[in-house]
Amino acid sequence: MDIRVDIELRARDAGEAVRRGDLIIVIDALRSGTSIVHALSSCAEAVIPVLSLREAYKFRAQHPEYLLAGERGGRRPAGFDLGNSPLEFSSGVVGGRTLVMTTTSGTAALVRSRKAKWVLVGAFLNAEAVAEKAEEIASREGIDISFVLAGEKGKFSLEDALCAGAIADELTATKVRLSDKAYVALLAYKQAGSDLAGNVMEAEHATHLVGLGLRGDVVFSCKLNTSISVPFYKDGRITLLK
Ligand code: MLT
Numbered sequence: 001m002d003i004r005v006d007i008e009l010r011a012r013d014a015g016e017a018v019r020r021g022d023l024i025i026v027i028d029a030l031r032s033g034t035s036i037v038h039a040l041s042s043c044a045e046a047v048i049p050v051l052s053l054r055e056a057y058k059f060r061a062q063h064p065e066y067l068l069a070g071e072r073g074g075r076r077p078a079g080f081d082l083g084n085s086p087l088e089f090s091s092g093v094v095g096g097r098t099l100v101m102t103t104t105s106g107t108a109a110l111v112r113s114r115k116a117k118w119v120l121v122g123a124f125l126n127a128e129a130v131a132e133k134a135e136e137i138a139s140r141e142g143i144d145i146s147f148v149l150a151g152e153k154g155k156f157s158l159e160d161a162l163c164a165g166a167i168a169d170e171l172t173a174t175k176v177r178l179s180d181k182a183y184v185a186l187l188a189y190k191q192a193g194s195d196l197a198g199n200v201m202e203a204e205h206a207t208h209l210v211g212l213g214l215r216g217d218v219v220f221s222c223k224l225n226t227s228i229s230v231p232f233y234k235d236g237r238i239t240l241l242k
Contacts, residue, residue, distance in 0.1 A: 004144040006179040007164055009156050011109035017146035023118040023138050025130060028150035029163040030205050031084050032106025034123040034221040038086040040240050041229040044094040047238040049107035053077055059100040070102040074212045085217050109150035110233055121231035122167050124221060129228045131170035133241055158203040165189025197222040
């Protein structure tokens, strides 16, 4: 059976992918998706995405052992242990810990996708690994694949589309059929891939992060296939897919 691969370009349309019964790959390349992949690669036990600061503080009150991570306006919120810089998520800091994370767009895209049976987190870091797992699950279950792009504050973002293209480029099944939107993402990635960091640097959100002194986060987030971790979001928690 063919596997159709589609894209929801804005997180608010995640419900369309849920309604289709697709396996969803949520992408927020800058930066929460990359941070989640890196946190689990660094042996964090789980990441719990939440929408609001209030929810995060409530978790902290009930579970003082949890670490709070995330951002508002790119900065670490008051009382949080970590911001949203993937570079902060080292094994010495997050190893064995459960993180409660809230970010402007990425964690919201995850929460909007939560009713799908299969929700994976994709980034440049794990493009090959997430493509392989998604294809394996979709073939086994006879379902299709959708990317849900977190974007930035509800808007389309270049880096997430390029990341969808990078993952699409790793899909190997001869029976994969890309929608026109998914094919555009693949073509864009093929054009941009030879200087990924340079091209992502042109994106609006990257420019914002560079302005905050976070250029290193952008460079790190553009590293391709450095991780075999595939984060799986189920029952409110993101853990490594076994
Ligand atoms: C988001 O979820 O909006 C992003 O991860 C923002 C950021 O770069 O911190």
